[in-house]
Amino acid sequence: MSGRGAPLPERGGGQVVAAGSAAGSIYDLGYRNYVGPRLGRRHALLSLIRHSFRMAYGLGRSGRAKIIPVGLAVLATLPAIVALGVTALASQLGAEGEIDRANPVNYESYYSIIAQMVALFAAAQAPELLGRDLRYRVLALYFTRALRRDDYALAKVAAMVLAMLVLILLPQVLILVGRILVSPDIPAAIGRDLPKLLPVGAMALLTAFLLGGLGLAIASFSPRRSFATAAIIAAFIVPPIVVAAATEIAGEDMVAPLTLLSPPGILIGANAFFFDLSVVGETAVTLPLWMYPVAGVVMSAVSIGVLVWRYRRIEP
Amino acid sequence: MALIVLDSLTKRYPGVTALDDLSLELEPGIVGLVGANGAGKSTLIKVLLGLVPQTSGSATVMDLDVRREGTIVRALVGYMPEHDALPPDVSATEIVAHLAELSGLPRAAARERTAEVLRHVGLYEERYRPIGGYSTGMRQRVMLAQALVHDPKLLLLDEPTNGLDPSGRDEMLELIRRTGTEFGIAVVLASHLLGEIERVCDFLVAIDAGRLLRAAPLGSFTERTGVIRVELEDDPGTLAERLTAAGLQVRVDGRSVLAVLEDASGYDLIRDLVAELGLGLTRIEPERRTLEDLFRDDPGAAA
Numbered sequence: 001m002s003g004r005g006a007p008l009p010e011r012g013g014g015q016v017v018a019a020g021s022a023a024g025s026i027y028d029l030g031y032r033n034y035v036g037p038r039l040g041r042r043h044a045l046l047s048l049i050r051h052s053f054r055m056a057y058g059l060g061r062s063g064r065a066k067i068i069p070v071g072l073a074v075l076a077t078l079p080a081i082v083a084l085g086v087t088a089l090a091s092q093l094g095a096e097g098e099i100d101r102a103n104p105v106n107y108e109s110y111y112s113i114i115a116q117m118v119a120l121f122a123a124a125q126a127p128e129l130l131g132r133d134l135r136y137r138v139l140a141l142y143f144t145r146a147l148r149r150d151d152y153a154l155a156k157v158a159a160m161v162l163a164m165l166v167l168i169l170l171p172q173v174l175i176l177v178g179r180i181l182v183s184p185d186i187p188a189a190i191g192r193d194l195p196k197l198l199p200v201g202a203m204a205l206l207t208a209f210l211l212g213g214l215g216l217a218i219a220s221f222s223p224r225r226s227f228a229t230a231a232i233i234a235a236f237i238v239p240p241i242v243v244a245a246a247t248e249i250a251g252e253d254m255v256a257p258l259t260l261l262s263p264p265g266i267l268i269g270a271n272a273f274f275f276d277l278s279v280v281g282e283t284a285v286t287l288p289l290w291m292y293p294v295a296g297v298v299m300s301a302v303s304i305g306v307l308v309w310r311y312r313r314i315e316p
Numbered sequence: 317m318a319l320i321v322l323d324s325l326t327k328r329y330p331g332v333t334a335l336d337d338l339s340l341e342l343e344p345g346i347v348g349l350v351g352a353n354g355a356g357k358s359t360l361i362k363v364l365l366g367l368v369p370q371t372s373g374s375a376t377v378m379d380l381d382v383r384r385e386g387t388i389v390r391a392l393v394g395y396m397p398e399h400d401a402l403p404p405d406v407s408a409t410e411i412v413a414h415l416a417e418l419s420g421l422p423r424a425a426a427r428e429r430t431a432e433v434l435r436h437v438g439l440y441e442e443r444y445r446p447i448g449g450y451s452t453g454m455r456q457r458v459m460l461a462q463a464l465v466h467d468p469k470l471l472l473l474d475e476p477t478n479g480l481d482p483s484g485r486d487e488m489l490e491l492i493r494r495t496g497t498e499f500g501i502a503v504v505l506a507s508h509l510l511g512e513i514e515r516v517c518d519f520l521v522a523i524d525a526g527r528l529l530r531a532a533p534l535g536s537f538t539e540r541t542g543v544i545r546v547e548l549e550d551d552p553g554t555l556a557e558r559l560t561a562a563g564l565q566v567r568v569d570g571r572s573v574l575a576v577l578e579d580a581s582g583y584d585l586i587r588d589l590v591a592e593l594g595l596g597l598t599r600i601e602p603e604r605r606t607l608e609d610l611f612r613d614d615p616g617a618a619a
Contacts (some may be wrong), residue, residue, distance in 0.1 A: 031432070031433070031436045031464075031495070031498070031499050032432065033467050033499060033500065034421070034425070034429060034466065034467035036421070036422065036425045037420075037422060037425075038391055038419075038420040038421065038466075039420045039421070039422060040387070040388075040391060040420050041387045041420075043417070043420055043422070044387075044417065044418045044419070044420060047414070047417040047418055047423075048418060051414055051417075060410075132403045132405075133403070136400075136401065136402060136403045136404065137397075137399055137400070137401045138401050138402065138403055138411075139401075140367070140395075140397040140399070140401045141395075141397070141401050141415055141462060142415075142418065143365075143367055144365045144367065144390050144393070144395040145390055145391070145415060145418035145419050146387045146388075146390055146391035146418065146419055146420045147387065147390075147418060148386065148387060315368075316367060316397075
């Protein structure tokens with residue numbers, strides 16, 4: 001630690017002063033007072049959201065930090081790309097009608113295809129957004145900026161939701177663009193697919209808020225990333241197991257209310273509600289479908305509430 | 317304009333009163349906040365930052381209420397906590413620039429200031445390397461840099477020399493002294509080490525068990541006492557007897573004689589007596605009160 005390689009003073013107002021002991025010298029190139037704008041809380045909040053969003057994908061970090069988030073995003077997008085390739089090929093061969101009916105990859109089925117990837121993303125990256133600041137006590141530096149504690153928690157929610165929306169919507173956008181481009185009658189295809197954007201958007205928002213919010217709420221209690229990730233995965237996979245076991249014992253009708261407490265159950269029900277489908281398979285999701293998005297909104301709100309409460313109480 | 321105004325400030329934690337009815341007005345300058353560990357120094361700083369809410373009373377910084385206008389106060393204040401608070405896997409440049417933005421600086425300005433401030437605290441090429449590989453001294457410099465990067469009007473430093481070796485300590489104190497005197501930034505420096513406070517500060521606030529012990533310019537704490545210390549190589553008993561006989565108030569302290577002098581003629585008397593007795597004289601100096609006396613007066617106060 002020394003002034004080795006210190007450049008010469010570049011601008012006026014600074015004189016070179018060597019001070020300190022023989023062990024290391026401080027070469028002062030002139031501290032200057034700052035006269036520019038101070039943008040305050042809104043700017044601070046937006047900066048924190050941008051920074052945290054980049055963190056969620058490991059942007060500006062080492063390659064290792066990118067492997068999991070970018071890898072999951074690629075995995076979540078691959079089925080859409082493959083399906084588009086098949087559709088394009090089929091339409092060249094003049095068989096798009098058959099393929100379209102048989103194609104398992106479309107707007108309403110896509111959530112169930114990538115559900116695992118989306119849940120894993122929340123489990124891996126929610127602790128990434130919070131754990132470092134908890135573990136190394138960086139919060140003392142955050143909470144003494146032009147921010148409030150609530151702002152910190154809500155900025156993390158915003159960043160997490162945005163990151164998850166990218167993950168969920170990128171393949172949906174590909175499906176949309178692909179379906180329109182391979183269609184022989186593009187204006188008609190736009191007219192046909194545009195109404196689908198509403199349920200696609202609603203489902204994506206609910207998924208992002210529910211899994212992102214729940215992940216952050218759980219992660220806020222553990223500075224250790226591995227514990228937090230394990231706890232979030234447990235919160236996503238244990239409830240369906242409990243529901244399945246209870247169904248065996250008590251029968252589907254008794255167990256149905258439990259599905260409103262299970263994040264995967266909520267999302268299966270909400271997907272069916274938004275796309276006007278019927279639920280099939282062994283899920284015990286048998287209540288009136290409107291209850292599932294409502295349960296999802298309630299659970300998201302509770303999670304975010306817990307997160308804010310937690311950050312109000314933390315001693316930095 | 318008063319820099320900091322405390323009015324009956326009280327902070328109670330379950331089972332302990334950290335700040336007890338503290339009222340105080342501080343002007344800009346380098347203020348030493350001194351007290352034993354647990355005296356309430358850190359709590360006071362955290363209340364000023366809005367990090368912990370006070371139980372009762374009020375605190376204002378630059379006429380801004382720390383509770384109601386906390387974000388505005390914090391945008392104008394730099395804080396160095398007593399514990400290390402830096403993530404190991406990012407570089408000094410990254411974390412300081414990020415924190416500068418969170419203090420309200422536009423992005424480009426945040427980057428430019430980061431480079432300048434890191435240079436100011438003495439970090440050069442190493443600022444691009446992850447903080448995990450830094451020495452304690454370098455980490456403390458980064459901590460000071462993040463507190464300075466948004467050019468605050470007030471710096472709150474909580475034990476900034478924690479964990480530093482003697483030369484690192486000297487450099488840190490010198491940096492703080494120059495920051496406080498040359499750049500128009502007021503400083504509150506909390507420390508349990510009186511020597512540090514004496515070297516850097518020009519005003520001193522002593523607190524103990526959350527109560528104000530004294531707040532005054534540093535000089536008044538260490539003013540001359542009218543007592544002269546005569547340190548000898550030999551036994552001071554004879555000299556003490558002769559001085560007493562000459563009508564002075566005298567006390568023996570080890571190899572020294574402490575005498576209360578009424579006027580300058582006392583110096584001549586001492587010189588003549590030492591010569592007459594053939595004693596080896598080590599030094600004669602006016603005795604100053606030390607900051608330690610402040611706490612020694614009150615046996616309840618630690619130190």
